[in-house]
Amino acid sequence: MNAAVSTSAGVLEARNIVKTFSVRREGRTREVRAVNDVSVAVAPGEIVGLVGESGCGKTTLSRIMIGIEQPTQGEVRYGGKPVADRADWAALRRSVQYVFQDPFTALCPTMRIGKALAEPLAIHGLCAPSERDGKVARMLEMVGLHPDVARRMPNQLSGGQRQRVNLARALMVEPKILICDEIVSGLDVSVQAQVLQLLLDLKQRLDLSLIFISHDLRVIRYLCDRVLVMYLGEIVEQGETASVFDNPRHDYTRTLLAAIPDHSRALAAMADNA
Amino acid sequence: MEPVLSVENLSVRFPGRAGDITVVDDLSFSLEAGRSLVIAGESGSGKSMACQTLLGIAPGSARVTATRIGWRGRDLQKLSQEDWRGVRGAEIAMIFQDPTAALNPLITVEHQIVDAVRAHRRCSRDEARARAVEVLGMAGFPDAAQRMKSYPSELSGGLRQRVAIALALANAPSLIIADEATTNLDVSIQAQIVKLLRELQKKLGMALIFVTHDLGLAAEIGDDLLVMYAGHAVEYGPARGVLADPCHPYTRGLLRSAPTLKSSRDNPLVPIPGQPPQPGSIGGGAPFRSRCPVSVAGVCETARPGWSEAGPGHLVACHRFAQDGRRGLP
Ligand SMILES: Nc1ncnc2c1ncn2[C@@H]1O[C@H](COP(=O)(O)OP(=O)(O)OP(=O)(O)O)[C@@H](O)[C@H]1O
Numbered sequence: 270m271n272a273a274v275s276t277s278a279g280v281l282e283a284r285n286i287v288k289t290f291s292v293r294r295e296g297r298t299r300e301v302r303a304v305n306d307v308s309v310a311v312a313p314g315e316i317v318g319l320v321g322e323s324g325c326g327k328t329t330l331s332r333i334m335i336g337i338e339q340p341t342q343g344e345v346r347y348g349g350k351p352v353a354d355r356a357d358w359a360a361l362r363r364s365v366q367y368v369f370q371d372p373f374t375a376l377c378p379t380m381r382i383g384k385a386l387a388e389p390l391a392i393h394g395l396c397a398p399s400e401r402d403g404k405v406a407r408m409l410e411m412v413g414l415h416p417d418v419a420r421r422m423p424n425q426l427s428g429g430q431r432q433r434v435n436l437a438r439a440l441m442v443e444p445k446i447l448i449c450d451e452i453v454s455g456l457d458v459s460v461q462a463q464v465l466q467l468l469l470d471l472k473q474r475l476d477l478s479l480i481f482i483s484h485d486l487r488v489i490r491y492l493c494d495r496v497l498v499m500y501l502g503e504i505v506e507q508g509e510t511a512s513v514f515d516n517p518r519h520d521y522t523r524t525l526l527a528a529i530p531d532h533s534r535a536l537a538a539m540a541d542n543a
Numbered sequence: 544m545e546p547v548l549s550v551e552n553l554s555v556r557f558p559g560r561a562g563d564i565t566v567v568d569d570l571s572f573s574l575e576a577g578r579s580l581v582i583a584g585e586s587g588s589g590k591s592m593a594c595q596t597l598l599g600i601a602p603g604s605a606r607v608t609a610t611r612i613g614w615r616g617r618d619l620q621k622l623s624q625e626d627w628r629g630v631r632g633a634e635i636a637m638i639f640q641d642p643t644a645a646l647n648p649l650i651t652v653e654h655q656i657v658d659a660v661r662a663h664r665r666c667s668r669d670e671a672r673a674r675a676v677e678v679l680g681m682a683g684f685p686d687a688a689q690r691m692k693s694y695p696s697e698l699s700g701g702l703r704q705r706v707a708i709a710l711a712l713a714n715a716p717s718l719i720i721a722d723e724a725t726t727n728l729d730v731s732i733q734a735q736i737v738k739l740l741r742e743l744q745k746k747l748g749m750a751l752i753f754v755t756h757d758l759g760l761a762a763e764i765g766d767d768l769l770v771m772y773a774g775h776a777v778e779y780g781p782a783r784g785v786l787a788d789p790c791h792p793y794t795r796g797l798l799r800s801a802p803t804l805k806s807s808r809d810n811p812l813v814p815i816p817g818q819p820p821q822p823g824s825i826g827g828g829a830p831f832r833s834r835c836p837v838s839v840a841g842v843c844e845t846a847r848p849g850w851s852e853a854g855p856g857h858l859v860a861c862h863r864f865a866q867d868g869r870r871g872l873p
């Protein structure tokens with residue numbers, strides 16, 4: 270990312286982030302370095318993909334970018350200024366939303382879906398109480414769910430249904446930036462295509478920015494303008510998605526690309542073996 | 544060969560305001576030792592619910608009925624609580640869609656696996672610990688001897704999922720039910736786990752039910768493929784036959800909306816138009832009728848399609864196909 274872009278309005282940036290966890294085990298303390306000097310920036314209307322080995326620090330990095338986790342070193346900047354105190358973080362959270370990796374624990378188990386979706390509207394005073402139900406219903410339909418889902422409890426929904434409720438909840442406040450941690454992996458590919466289309470529409474219409482974490486490189490290739498490849502807490506390769514995928518430079522990127530299951534490829538291989 | 548598992552006419556219903564809501568409707572399939580069945584299909588179509596009934600752990604409010612759920616000569620519906628203790632986790636193990644729920648947050652990974660091993664086998668803690676290291680290694684959990692001393696909250700999503708896989712492997716079960724077990728894993732680990740499950744099947748004659756949305760993965764791991772839509776099986780047969788010549792309009796719609804490495808925004812993915820029906824609203828007709836481009840007037844609204852044969856062992860539940868062999872959708 271060049272400096273001119275990173276200082277402009279609306280850019281969310283993480284600079285030189287380091288995160289170590291101390292783990293106490295059998296009386297001894299050990300340091301785990303989860304993120305090691307990583308910088309990321311996302312501009313309005315841009316979709317940045319984050320891929321990498323499981324455990325390489327993607328979730329940790331994104332949690333730092335919305336202030337759920339404190340970095341050991343480095344800073345988060347929004348609109349060109351460091352996000353330093355509580356007031357700054359509160360301002361950031363009005364425009365940046367996060368959809369968690371785990372759809373099962375992200376929703377309050379005792380709150381009906383409709384209430385969970387209307388809550389952010391109430392907290393941020395975004396619309397008249399009489400309009401809330403209508404907004405909730407429309408948002409549910411946008412993510413491919415029936416408006417009746419509003420009456421259900423989280424434990425009455427399937428995994429993919431919960432995943433979409435979480436996305437709907439994040440979109441309720443019309444964020445400028447959305448961080449999505451593995452949100453389409455549990456969806457059938459038709460619903461997945463619908464959700465990806467929705468995200469692309471929001472990018473087009475509202476200049477929504479996305480940081481999109483996924484293990485599915487086919488989805489990353491389809492959706493993202495740029496991609497960052499992480500390995501053991503560091504960014505090992507980045508660039509325009511098409512050029513990284515067509516000419517991977519790092520060995521780890523090559524390994525990832527080679528391991529993608531593809532039904533056309535698998536069928537061709539089976540035909541060869543037959 | 545005699546199947547180890549045979550599910551006959553399984554239905555799962557939940558009580559609703561206006562009568563029961565059926566989420567799994569008259570599902571039948573069977574599985575031989577050493578073979579794998581992939582279940583794919585719509586989100587919310589009843590895949591997890593069907594799997595849970597095989598382990599006797601459907602939610603308390605669910606009403607489960609079946610003509611028979613045959614498991615190695617027994618009917619799982621007739622097992623006592625006591626019998627179940629010997630089956631669940633030992634003969635049949637499940638890897639849940641939600642790895643966090645399968646793990647106790649207050650206990651280290653090591654203890655959880657040691658406890659699981661000792662629940663079914665008489666052995667010392669050291670032997671059980673050695674087994675824990677072994678199965679964690681199989682599941683691709685790095686540096687197992689050291690890191691198994693972690694608590695689940697100290698692990699990334701994918702590492703937790705590998706612990707769940709290791710737990711399922713702990714007692715060398717005869718059937719593993721993997722409900723989206725590799726969804727949160729990067730593709731190289733996923734490939735490693737698929738390979739491992741394949742080897743276990745060959746070596747130990749283990750049977751496998753593998754729920755996934757990834758049709759590429761289905762082609763790699765599945766001997767058979769069952770496609771579900773709105774609680775119904777709509778297509779069933781050898782994975783390779785079904786994927787080479789998908790016959791149900793829903794299966795075709797799915798394949799068409801799947802991204803491949805060549806997909807780009809210039810060539811947008813096409814979701815299946817329309818929305819799935821609300822569970823319980825299908826009535827007597829064909830489950831896909833509200834979205835089907837080739838429905839048969841006067842038939843699909845009122846009659847449930849039965850199986851027609853589309854190839855060797857390849858079954859499709861579609862009136863259009865039964866009538867004139869047409870497959871609908873390009
Ligand atoms: N406790 C419950 N009460 C009522 N309905 C429920 C309950 N649990 C699940 N359902 C409904 O049953 C249907 C089947 O759910 P299931 O979890 O089996 O879906 P699935 O095929 O596994 O979907 P996914 O791919 O999203 O995980 C869904 O429509 C869901 O909303």
Ligand SMILES: Nc1ncnc2c1ncn2[C@@H]1O[C@H](COP(=O)(O)OP(=O)(O)OP(=O)(O)O)[C@@H](O)[C@H]1O
Pocket residue numbers: 290291292301302303321322323324325326327328329330370696697698699700701702727729
């Ligand atoms: N609270 C914690 N205490 C100790 N270690 C932690 C903690 N949270 C994360 N870690 C470790 O930090 C590393 C990075 O974890 P993170 O969750 O960011 O990975 P990830 O890239 O999101 O992986 P996945 O794809 O599996 O979700 C992992 O090795 C993890 O075990």
Ligand code: SF4
Pocket residue numbers: 791792793829830831832833835836837838839843848860861862863864
């Ligand atoms: S033709 Fe009828 S039975 Fe076949 S998929 Fe369409 S609606 Fe269903």
Ligand SMILES: [Mg+2]
Pocket residue numbers: 327328329370450699700701
């Ligand atoms: Mg993660």
Ligand SMILES: [Mg+2]
Pocket residue numbers: 427428429590591592640722
């Ligand atoms: Mg499920």
